[in-house]
Amino acid sequence: MTPTTIARPSTTTALLRGFLRKCPRCGTGALFDGYLKRADACPHCAESFIGVDADDGPAWLTIGVVAHIIVPLLIFLETRATLSYGAEAALVLSATIVSTLLLLPLCKGFFIAAVWSLSKKTD
Numbered sequence: 001m002t003p004t005t006i007a008r009p010s011t012t013t014a015l016l017r018g019f020l021r022k023c024p025r026c027g028t029g030a031l032f033d034g035y036l037k038r039a040d041a042c043p044h045c046a047e048s049f050i051g052v053d054a055d056d057g058p059a060w061l062t063i064g065v066v067a068h069i070i071v072p073l074l075i076f077l078e079t080r081a082t083l084s085y086g087a088e089a090a091l092v093l094s095a096t097i098v099s100t101l102l103l104l105p106l107c108k109g110f111f112i113a114a115v116w117s118l119s120k121k122t123d
């Protein structure tokens with residue numbers, strides 16, 4: 001399938017596809033070759049992603065989302081005072097690491113799709 005046979009999706013659709021780590025154009029091919037390594041092109045529709053970089057946006061968004069998860073958790077744990085400080089720190093640290101590792105690829109896919117979508121509007 002060539003890139004010219006697939007219609008350009010709406011911005012919302014492209015962003016959702018990117019968030020799901022799929023090609024923003026066809027929604028089928030993988031956006032990443034690894035955990036965070038962006039593919040050079042979609043394996044399904046051959047859309048090129050060269051020059052489509054997310055830079056620091058995914059890290060910024062991930063920090064913002066994780067903070068909104070961890071701060072309420074920390075407040076909840078502090079107001080209940082049922083755990084020792086060591087156990088509380090271990091729980092909060094674990095939750096921070098796990099949520100960061102889970103959200104970072106999703107946020108990077110979202111940002112790559114946003115940059116791709118914006119670059120296609122100028123074509």
